[in-house]
Amino acid sequence: MSIRKVVKYGQDSLRQPSKEVHKVSQKIRNLVQDLIDTMYSQNGVGLAAPQIGENYRVFVIDVSTGNEPLNPIVFINPKIIKKSGACLSHEGCLSFPEAYTDVRRYANVMIKALDSNGRSFVMEAKDGSLLARAIQHEFDHLDGILFVDHCVNRFEAEEVLKKFNLPSLQLEKLIDEPELAEAVDKLKEELLKKEKEKKETEANE
Numbered sequence: 001m002s003i004r005k006v007v008k009y010g011q012d013s014l015r016q017p018s019k020e021v022h023k024v025s026q027k028i029r030n031l032v033q034d035l036i037d038t039m040y041s042q043n044g045v046g047l048a049a050p051q052i053g054e055n056y057r058v059f060v061i062d063v064s065t066g067n068e069p070l071n072p073i074v075f076i077n078p079k080i081i082k083k084s085g086a087c088l089s090h091e092g093c094l095s096f097p098e099a100y101t102d103v104r105r106y107a108n109v110m111i112k113a114l115d116s117n118g119r120s121f122v123m124e125a126k127d128g129s130l131l132a133r134a135i136q137h138e139f140d141h142l143d144g145i146l147f148v149d150h151c152v153n154r155f156e157a158e159e160v161l162k163k164f165n166l167p168s169l170q171l172e173k174l175i176d177e178p179e180l181a182e183a184v185d186k187l188k189e190e191l192l193k194k195e196k197e198k199k200e201t202e203a204n205e
Contacts, residue, residue, distance in 0.1 A: 003041045004034050004052040006094045010167040014095060015144040018050055018057045021076050024118035028058065028076065032116050035060045036072045044094045046134045048141035051095050059138035063130045073123070078113035078139055086183030087128030088191075091137060091147045099164045101157045103150040104177055104184045105133050149175045152184060 007014055021028055031054055039047040039060055048059035062072045085107030092100040107128040114120055125132035137147055148169055151157035158169055 002034055002037065004038045006038065006042065006047075007051050007053055008166075009093075009096050009146065009161075013053060013055075014050055014141070014146065015173075016050065016055060017144050018048075018055050018142040021056055021058060021114075024076060024114060024116065028056070029116055031056065031058060032060065032074050032076075036062075036074075039072075039094075040070070042094050045130065046138040047094060048138045050141050050144075057142045059141065061131065061134045061138060063134060074116045075111065075113040075135075075138070076115070076118075078111050078135075078142070080109055080111050080135070080139055081122075082108075082110035083136075084108045085128070086180050086187060087133070088152065088184050088187055089128070089133045091133065093137070093147050095146070096148070096161075096166060097164065099160050099166055101148060101160050102152040103147050104152060104180045105136050105150065106180070108132060109135050111135055111139070145175070146173070149173050150177070152181075152188075 031049060034052060035047045035049065035058065038052055039062065045063055046059060046061040049056045057077050059075050059078070060072050061075070062070060064071045083106040087105050087107040089103050089105045090100055091103050105128070108126045109132050110122065110124045112120065112122045125135055140146065148157050154169055154174065161168060
């Protein structure tokens with residue numbers, strides 16, 4: 001198929017909710033292949049249809065690393081049916097070139113979707129794995145939600161966007177996640193405590 005232009009942050013289309021796919025037609029299969037080709041061309045982990053200007057509930061992910069064979073996973077009309085736990089995720093996005101910031105995510109997700117042959121499947125991703133975080137990131141795109149809407153520190157996120165000449169945060173789009181925020185804050189405290197203990201141990205050796 002073809003490598004498509006990735007829509008950049010600031011363009012209205014990234015904020016539009018996507019429509020359901022009524023039939024996994026050749027047109028949709030072509031779209032899937034374009035998503036896969038474009039994702040690989042940009043060295044991405046995932047890519048959603050709105051990111052190449054297509055208003056469909058479709059995204060692809062490949063979390064293979066190093067010498068592992070490529071393993072693209074196709075999600076059509078996905079629905080997250082279960083989510084639990086919390087994790088801190090340092091994320092970027094192909095629509096935000098070079099910009100990364102810490103965001104809140106669920107640690108465990110279960111998702112139901114169709115594959116490129118129109119067959120239904122259920123997938124579970126656990127323990128804050130790259131797959132679990134990527135599923136949430138790409139799923140958000142289908143509802144016009146962007147990773148910066150989950151930012152842990154909006155002032156840090158603003159600085160990062162400014163550094164890479166990207167538009168400011170849309171404050172009205174920031175997602176209020178009190179329970180997740182509290183769980184992530186506890187995680188951060190635990191990480192800082194462990195780091196401090198490690199330094200103290202090293203200093204005493």
